[in-house]
Amino acid sequence: MQASARNQKHRLATIVGLLPLIIFLALLLYVGLNAPNFMTIVNLKLVLAQSLTVVLSVIGLSAVVMAGGDDVVSGGIDMSIPATAVLCAGIVAVMTGAGQPAILAALAALVAAMLVGVVNAVLVTRLRMAPLLATLAMFVAVVGITNVITERKRLNLNVESIAALRGDIAFGIPLGILIVAILSLLAWFFLHRSKWGLNLQAAGGSRDAAEISGIRVDRLVAQSYLVAAFMGFVTGFFTLARANGYSPGAQDNLLLEMVLATFLGAAFSPRRIVTVWGAILGAVLVAAISIGLKTIGVNVFWTDLIKGALIVIVVALSAISQWAQ
Amino acid sequence: MNTVANQRRFSFRKIVMRFGFLIVFAAFFLFFAAWNPVFVQGQNLLNIVEGSAILIIIALGMTLIVATGGIDLSVGIALDFGAAFAVVAMKSYGMGWFPAACVGLIGGSLVGLLNAALVVGLRISPFLATLGTFFIGSSVQRIFTNGGGPISHRQMQDGFRNIAQGDLFGIPTEVIIAVVLVVIYYFVLERSVWGRQVHAIGMQRSAAIVAGIRVNRILIACFVFAAITCAVGGLIAAANIRMFTPLSGFSYLLDAIAAVFIGAALHPRGRPNVPGTLAGVLFLGMLTNGLNLMGLDFNTKDALSGIILVSALALAVAQRNMRNAD
Numbered sequence: 001m002q003a004s005a006r007n008q009k010h011r012l013a014t015i016v017g018l019l020p021l022i023i024f025l026a027l028l029l030y031v032g033l034n035a036p037n038f039m040t041i042v043n044l045k046l047v048l049a050q051s052l053t054v055v056l057s058v059i060g061l062s063a064v065v066m067a068g069g070d071d072v073v074s075g076g077i078d079m080s081i082p083a084t085a086v087l088c089a090g091i092v093a094v095m096t097g098a099g100q101p102a103i104l105a106a107l108a109a110l111v112a113a114m115l116v117g118v119v120n121a122v123l124v125t126r127l128r129m130a131p132l133l134a135t136l137a138m139f140v141a142v143v144g145i146t147n148v149i150t151e152r153k154r155l156n157l158n159v160e161s162i163a164a165l166r167g168d169i170a171f172g173i174p175l176g177i178l179i180v181a182i183l184s185l186l187a188w189f190f191l192h193r194s195k196w197g198l199n200l201q202a203a204g205g206s207r208d209a210a211e212i213s214g215i216r217v218d219r220l221v222a223q224s225y226l227v228a229a230f231m232g233f234v235t236g237f238f239t240l241a242r243a244n245g246y247s248p249g250a251q252d253n254l255l256l257e258m259v260l261a262t263f264l265g266a267a268f269s270p271r272r273i274v275t276v277w278g279a280i281l282g283a284v285l286v287a288a289i290s291i292g293l294k295t296i297g298v299n300v301f302w303t304d305l306i307k308g309a310l311i312v313i314v315v316a317l318s319a320i321s322q323w324a325q
Numbered sequence: 326m327n328t329v330a331n332q333r334r335f336s337f338r339k340i341v342m343r344f345g346f347l348i349v350f351a352a353f354f355l356f357f358a359a360w361n362p363v364f365v366q367g368q369n370l371l372n373i374v375e376g377s378a379i380l381i382i383i384a385l386g387m388t389l390i391v392a393t394g395g396i397d398l399s400v401g402i403a404l405d406f407g408a409a410f411a412v413v414a415m416k417s418y419g420m421g422w423f424p425a426a427c428v429g430l431i432g433g434s435l436v437g438l439l440n441a442a443l444v445v446g447l448r449i450s451p452f453l454a455t456l457g458t459f460f461i462g463s464s465v466q467r468i469f470t471n472g473g474g475p476i477s478h479r480q481m482q483d484g485f486r487n488i489a490q491g492d493l494f495g496i497p498t499e500v501i502i503a504v505v506l507v508v509i510y511y512f513v514l515e516r517s518v519w520g521r522q523v524h525a526i527g528m529q530r531s532a533a534i535v536a537g538i539r540v541n542r543i544l545i546a547c548f549v550f551a552a553i554t555c556a557v558g559g560l561i562a563a564a565n566i567r568m569f570t571p572l573s574g575f576s577y578l579l580d581a582i583a584a585v586f587i588g589a590a591l592h593p594r595g596r597p598n599v600p601g602t603l604a605g606v607l608f609l610g611m612l613t614n615g616l617n618l619m620g621l622d623f624n625t626k627d628a629l630s631g632i633i634l635v636s637a638l639a640l641a642v643a644q645r646n647m648r649n650a651d
Contacts, residue, residue: 071450119635129642132396132452133586137635140579144628152624256460263453301467308460315457316447 014321020267020314024285031292038295048177049166051287053238055180057081057258058265058279059187060231065262065274066191067224068124068131069204076124076204078225079135081232082254083142084116086246088236090146092162093155093246102159110233116142117229121222143251150246157245165241176238183234188276200224260311261286267318345644346591349637350608357615364618371497377610378499379404382558383577384584384602385510386551391585391597392514393547394527395444395451399436400555400581401574402462407433407556408563409466409571412478415485422484426560433556436462437549444548445541466571477568489564499561506554511599523547524596580609583634590641593648608637 032039060081068076088109095105116138123134157163165176173181191197202210203217210217239250264286265278286307293303357364383400390397410432414425436458443454467473491498514520525533526540534540555574563569587608588601612633616626 123635123639123642127639127642128646129638130586133582133638134635136579137583137631137638141628141631141635144624144631147624148628256456259456299468301464301472303464304460304467305464308457308462308464311453311460312443312447312449312457315449315453316443319448 019317019321020264023310023313024289028285028288028292031289031296035292035295038292043291043295045174045177047284047288047291049174049242050291051284052176052180053085053235053242053254054257054261054283054287055184055280056231056235056238057085057254058261058283059184059276060228060235061258061262062265062274062276062279063187063191063200063224063227063231064131066197066204067200067221069207070266070274074130074132076221076224077131077135078120078228079132079255079259080116080120080138080142081228081235082251082258083139083146084113084229084232085235085239085254086248086251087116087142087146087149088113088233089239089246089250090150090155092159092236092240093157094149096157096159097155102161106237109236113229113233113236114226116232117226120229121225124225125218125222139251139255147248150248152248154248155246157240162237162240163244165238166244176241180238184276184280191276196220257283257286260307264311264314267314272318272321346587346604346637346641349640350604350611353608353615353633354611357611357618360615361618364615369614369618371500373607373610373614374500375497376614377606378497378503379558379561380577380580380584380610381503381603381606382506382561383555383574384581384606385506385599386554387581387585388510388588388597388599388602389514389523389547389551389554390451391589392523392527393544394530396455396582397440397451397548397551398455398578399440399458399462400551401572401576401578402459402466403433403436403552403555404559404562404574404577405466405569405571406436406462407559408569408573409469409476409559410556411485411560412476412563412569415481416476416478422482425485426488429560429563430553430556433552433559434549435552436555437552440552441545441548445544463572463575470571473571475568475570479567481564481567485560486564486567489561499565502557502561506557507599507603510554514599519543527596580606583638584609587638587641590638590645592645595645595649609634 037043061078064076064078066076070076091109091112092102092105095108096102120131120135120138123129123138124131127134165179166174169175170178189197191200199210199215200220200223202213203215203220207217235254239254240246243250261282262274262279263282265280265282266272266274267278268281269275269278289306289310290303293306294300298306363369383404386400386403387397407429409429411425411429414420414428415422420428439458439461440451440455443449443457444451447454449457470476487498488502489497489499493501514523522533522538522543525536525538526543530540558577559574562573584605585597585602587605588599588603589595589597591601591604592598609630612630616629619626621629
């Protein structure tokens with residue numbers, strides 16, 4: 001009798017837990033029924049292409065959240081990834097614009113990105129600064145430096161190898177999507193299937209327990225910020241390719257979408273934790289919703305409202321299902 | 326011999342521990358003063374305080390929320406709503422300036438009520454809840470203004486204009502409002518039983534519940550109180566430029582967070598506190614003003630203040646760590 005009551009409660013929690021995904025799919029289905037063109041391969045490619053920069057940055061963010069724990073204020077979070085991305089995009093655009101070879105520009109961008117990662121890691125693991133605060137301040141500083149480098153101007157791209165990320169097709173799939181898919185697989189393997197990744201998750205899950213069992217938590221946390229900085233570096237190239245050049249101000253939207261996708265992703269996962277797959281799924285779904293709403297002619301001003309409501313609904317549902325369990 | 330050296334080292338450490346941030350504050354002050362003598366003139370110092378008035382007000386609201394252990398990303402929305410409700414009440418409904426200001430405060434409190442409903446009612450973490458409020462609030466402003474155009478109100482009544490432009494015995498009204506709010510916040514948060522309870526919730530929530538503190542009731546009050554405070558900032562902003570500019574509150578968010586955390590790092594136990602927040606805001610205000618007077622171009626100034634912000638925060642936190650290690 002008691003067992004069946006518990007069972008029932010458990011089932012209820014599972015259903016509530018699945019609701020976020022169901023809501024998303026229902027919304028997409030609604031869009032699909034109202035706009036027959038939406039559920040086509042062409043549009044799917046468009047959605048994926050639209051989500052690439054967010055997907056790349058959520059991979060970095062989920063590594064940091066997994067290593068630091070998922071409390072948003074005191075746990076791991078890296079708000080500086082979008083700033084790193086625009087910094088790299090700015091450096092590459094300015095250097096190639098001045099006639100430097102693309103390889104040299106990319107190297108300079110990589111060095112800059114890694115510097116940001118190292119500073120983040122030092123602030124968080126040595127000075128024990130709250131990650132939210134440290135990376136938010138770094139976001140401001142890095143965007144400021146980017147504005148000095150680019151003089152806040154729009155810069156056109158004249159490097160074909162970067163433009164190829166948007167236009168070229170390899171093995172029947174757009175090159176950019178292919179590269180991001182491979183990177184996602186690698187990230188999944190390293191973060192969820194390797195010893196390093198499991199240690200990382202242990203560090204984030206319970207810092208004390210991880211330290212007692214001999215895991216060097218600080219080193220893993222520091223490494224997660226370097227991974228995030230590297231993903232910011234990669235994101236930079238896709239930002240360049242997508243806008244066909246550097247345009248100032250791309251970081252704000254990316255920041256919001258990155259955070260939205262990562263924590264939506266946590267609501268999709270069975271244990272309500274941030275995972276690479278969840279975050280990527282979140283990024284793609286957010287892009288799909290944005291494009292879908294545009295397709296059925298919803299006023300652009302409303303999309304933010306719908307995004308905000310989605311965060312609230314999804315996060316609330318996941319909180320309720322956890323509580324019911 | 327050794328002990329003497331040790332003692333000297335320790336006393337040096339102690340000085341850094343106690344006054345590290347203040348020394349940097351003073352160093353910047355002297356640097357700016359040496360660069361441009363105008364910086365230390367009374368009028369300019371008043372300019373710094375006047376320019377920081379809105380940020381102080383927003384940062385006070387943020388201090389209250391951070392003291393409960395949360396964070397409020399929607400302070401800017403509360404500011405915008407305060408400004409919008411007041412301007413629309415005067416312009417479209419012909420209200421007098423005082424009722425209109427009250428309408429503005431009520432408008433701001435709506436943002437706090439939404440936050441409270443999400444955090445207390447639905448148990449969403451404050452970061453995600455207020456991020457949701459931020460999205461929703463931004464969108465509402467865009468829909469309302471049809472894309473984000475400002476609503477200007479040139480024939481604003483003098484009473485309302487005086488909120489920002491008037492003065493009392495030569496002191497600008499906005500500074501007086503800010504000082505009054507600082508005093509109120511100081512006594513409520515640092516010197517009252519209610520303030521102790523707020524800090525208790527922020528330090529250890531489960532212990533606060535066990536101790537019989539009405540956690541939910543206090544959290545709701547904090548979110549509403551903070552939002553109304555931010556709406557006061559909105560009234561000043563609207564009175565200053567005689568219009569409501571949508572989405573203008575966002576620019577205060579990062580500075581407010583920075584000021585609160587600089588202040589928390591200055592506190593012996595690392596708690597957010599009103600005097601610390603005030604020091605943080607004045608530091609940021611001095612920085613902006615000083616860099617402006619150096620005649621740097623806009624982008625360089627931005628980058629420099631960002632880098633100084635990171636360093637100042639790092640220093641403040643290092644100072645706290647050293648203190649805790651002893």
